Amino acid sequence: MTGQVRLGVVLLCHAQLDMAARMARVWAKGGARVAIHVDAKVSGPATERMKAALADLPAIVWSPRHGCDWGRFSLVRATQDAAEALLDSFPDVTHVYLASGACLPLRPVRDLVAYLAQDPDRDHIESVSAHDVGWTVGGLNEERFSLYFPLDWRKRRWLFDRLVDWQRKLRVHRRLPRGLTPHLGSQWWCMTATTLRAILQDPRRAEFDRFFRYTWIPDESYFQTLVRRHAIRIESHSLTLATFDHGGRPYQLYDDHALMLEESRCFVARKVWHKAGHLLDHFPRPPHAQPDLSPPQPQRIERLINRTVRRRLLGRPGLYMQSRFPRKDAENGKTSAPYAVFQGFSDVFPDFERWLADIVHADVHGHLLGPEMVEFAGRPMVGRGAISTSTLVRDHDPRGFLTALIRIAPRMQVFQFSPRDNQALNWFIATDPNAHIHVIAGAWMLPLLECDMPFDDIRRVTALLQRAELQHLEVLNSVWVKARVQVHELTDFLARPQGLLLQALQHLPVAGPHDTLPRMRNLDGLTDLLRRLRNSGLRPRLSEDGLPLPEITLSERTAAE
Amino acid sequence: MKHRLRSIIPDRLRRRTQRQYLIGRAFNRRRALRSTVDRTAQIRKGDILAFVTLRNERVRLPHFLDHYRKMGVDHFLVVNNDSDDGSGNYLAQQSDVSLWWTGASYKRSRFGMDWMNRLLMRYGCGHWCLTVDADEFLIYPHCDTRPLPALTDWLDTSGRRSFPAMLLDMYPRGNIEDQPYSEGVDPFLIARWFDPANYTIRKNPFFGNLWIQGGPRTRTFFAADPLSGPALNKIPLVKWDRRYAYVSSTHMLLPRHLNLVYDENGGERVSGCLLHAKFLSTFADKSAEELDRRQHYANSKEYQAYHAGLRRGTNLWCSESREYQDWRQLEDLGLISRGHWA
Missing domain, CATH: 3.40.50 (Rossmann fold)
Incomplete structure (x- = not known):
């Protein structure tokens, strides 16, 4: 059964290369083929160190390096190149998992392979129609596709905001390439090699790339939209546990989350704090004699995150303290009890x-x-x-x-x-x-x-x-x-x-x-x-x-x- | 609109002028500090630094250094204000301490803040800097499982540059002198009680900080004049920049945005506590000495009050005192909050 699935991993690394090297080793040891993309902004010596650390592993390819900026097309470009490198070097790969250097596999890679083998034609990628408002947290929704975003939000925030304002005023409305319906979703996916090849070798790829180059955060929409053109069956749920706070920033995972992560039965979790030594030692869990096919159950950890987001946004009613001092009528509960x-x-x-x-x-x-x-x-x-x-x-x-x-x-x-x-x-x-x-x-x-x-x-x-x-x-x-x-x-x-x-x-x-x-x-x-x-x-x-x-x-x- | 602008600009200008004055003043004090042991070459990018002014704290130092080393502080920059109890020698032997000596007046250097601002300006830029006294012990959410760098990394990713930690006065049950404190011991094994809910808060519109008063000191020593009780709000942990300056102790800083560590829309931001190990058996001698030196705030009014109280054999404990357990207890009581640091 598991013979049908040959897992390949695209690993995007931006910082903390020591940890990324460790993750690459976990994947490779688990039997996966790995293509590594290292951000061009990372210094040469650090990259060399990482290469040296992984020199003994044969199943690793290094893809051409791009400078990646958050929310820009460069991330998609890096993914595309790394995926191509992976599929070219290892034609036997049947599934490709996109992960980052801060993604920690929680369960043995063998479990993941067995899980995928249950339905080898299924693509595990969260893909939510952008017309159904509400997937995004703290950001634009449909306007991601209808306006132009040539600037880096993190570096030129003021200009970025002005540009959005002007375009709204001028009623700029980009037309989507024919045949595409905008979809959004978690940027971490696992697709079959067939679907991925179809996306990468699509005759209209140049047109799509041109369009997505100026959309906002294309790494959350490029594959999520295009997969709808090519996939046979989509499981619209990411296998990576990635939770975001109200500002759209990923949560960090620490040593004290170990038990909860283990109970969540998720395959991969992010984003792990780079010095969380216990987590890095504890996971992935050693494989059992029989591969465990149970599906991920991230509800408990998601509840915890929702609870903290609620605390950050609404706070505890009737509490006035050093880090909660609501102005009049914004108290959200003036007192705590009748x-x-x-x-x-x-x-x-x-x-x-x-x-x-x-x-x-x-x-x-x-x-x-x-x-x-x-x-x-x-x-x-x-x-x-x-x-x-x-x-x-x-x-x-x-x-x-x-x-x-x-x-x-x-x-x-x-x-x-x-x-x-x-x-x-x-x-x-x-x-x-x-x-x-x-x-x-x-x-x-x-x-x-x-x-x-x-x-x-x-x-x-x-x-x-x-x-x-x-x-x-x-x-x-x-x-x-x-x-x-x-x-x-x-x-x-x-x-x-x-x-x-x-x-x-x-x-x-x-x-x-x-x-x-x-x-x-x-x-x-x-x-x-x-x-x-x-x-x-x-x-x-x-x-x-x-x-x-x-x-x-x-x-x-x-x-x- | 025009009217509003006019009323805003002077405040901003005033703050800017004051900030520049404080920075200039700190720069001027550079000669007051004489370097005794300089190990600042050890400081690496991303290290967490602790800045301390002290005088005669020899007994407390081992536990102090221990506490912060375990927490993840990488280097201590200490100003020794003319100690004569061997604090200097002890600190000079520590491999992660850089030491300065000064004989200048504590009071005339704004209660040590000029020295702190000077060292922060010189060594703190780009680092997370913890400015504490030798009797202040930082507690923050998850501090039992996550080291300080976890907090500072998280503050970095959430775009925060300052972290508030209110001063929580700890005291023993019974008379303060009854349980002698000995070197190296965790002071909170003796002083493990605190006041849970008697804190008053006001907002300072000019600096934007919250002015917190209350606790056992206001309850006992300042009962007659509670409004002049000590301030408890502190912002000890800051990712420093050369444009920053502490204004009054670590109660507030300039620029103003560093003081806005609280949420005004009903939500909670992250915050911690500085457990204050002042009320130990060592305190009676200290207050007598400080009273003679008259080097403290408002003509040592605090120490006068303490001394008057302590001679009677002061017991800060009351039936409503709570025994300290851990940070979760403080969070349940609403003294600290994890914000959205899950």
């Missing part, structure tokens, strides 16, 4: 914090953003994650404070809020889908009933707090709100406290029984205070209309107790 903000509840129910802590499975803090100190649950000297209780530190970077706390804490965070507190995070919290905000508007006034400040001070404080609350409510009523917001007027809340309190608890991880209300503050004198404030020239937003009469509050309270 949290709840209760405004006014601790004013209506003085023991609200303790009561809530008993019945929910969450960290119930006091006024985290309060003006005196950061009131962590239980009032420790340092909060979770060793976060400081100092208001100076907190107000230096309030967003960092809140997001770090939510990220470090294993449980849900719940805290009290009031117009007295630092208002810097109002927009941040209101536009955060993780936030649950429950507000009893006007409740901040209740503690003033019990304080013995002079009336002038009460008036001044009321004016300040009312302004702060109005500004906050304006935020909560804006169209940009992403948080779940429930705002109740104090009067509405007092009309049916139990129902609205239970409603507020719905989104919390309630752990214990909660059929009793916490103790409610005595509201005596509220109507009186409001009247005095109004008469002193203020316009309290909270009107006494609809305020429950003192008796009702009292009866509620006794019912609760």
